[in-house]
């Protein structure tokens with residue numbers, strides 16, 4: 001293990017969820033390549049207190065723990081389903097409860113899923129500026145996957161796998177101490 005922790009959060013309530021499947025797939029690749037410890041969550045894991053919370057202190061223990069994991073992570077994978085061309089409101093509300101300085105400088109892999117390709121630029125037009133506000137380091141390769149990139153809620157298309165490989169490679173710049181032997185053994 002490298003000693004670094006990668007946390008993935010999928011802004012979906014659905015189970016099974018393509019967004020969570022994508023986030024988990026990327027987390028597994030990062031674990032294999034760099035030995036990162038990984039943890040992934042979805043909005044079910046955050047739980048019902050999110051909707052009624054105006055401030056972080058209004059959240060229950062379960063939701064607060066997920067936010068703590070997000071802000072303590074060495075790197076993040078953000079995954080959002082596309083709703084009406086953007087991220088779901090409840091996902092944004094979760095992000096709204098994070099203070100601006102808490103994600104500053106954090107490497108973030110931005111990903112989204114959608115029904116088709118029409119909103120593929122959602123990652124660039126919605127997610128990248130959102131984390132630009134936090135002064136995070138969103139990685140250059142953003143991942144968008146549509147229904148046809150999945151089979152039975154598992155990542156299945158070659159173009160998607162190739163983009164995932166690309167972004168996994170981009171993480172190396174942030175973690176020069178991550179175990180290169182693991183990368184070589186792949």
Ligand SMILES: Cc1cc2nc3c(=O)[nH]c(=O)nc-3n(C[C@H](O)[C@H](O)[C@H](O)COP(=O)(O)O)c2cc1C
Pocket residue numbers: 012013014016017018019020081082083084085086113114115116117118119147
């Ligand atoms: C309320 C709602 C709005 C949606 N709007 C869009 C959309 O604007 N563009 C799109 O490509 N897909 C849209 N979809 C489809 C979802 O983005 C897509 O099925 C996504 O992969 C679901 O992710 P999940 O399986 O993680 O929940 C919408 C779905 C719902 C429920």
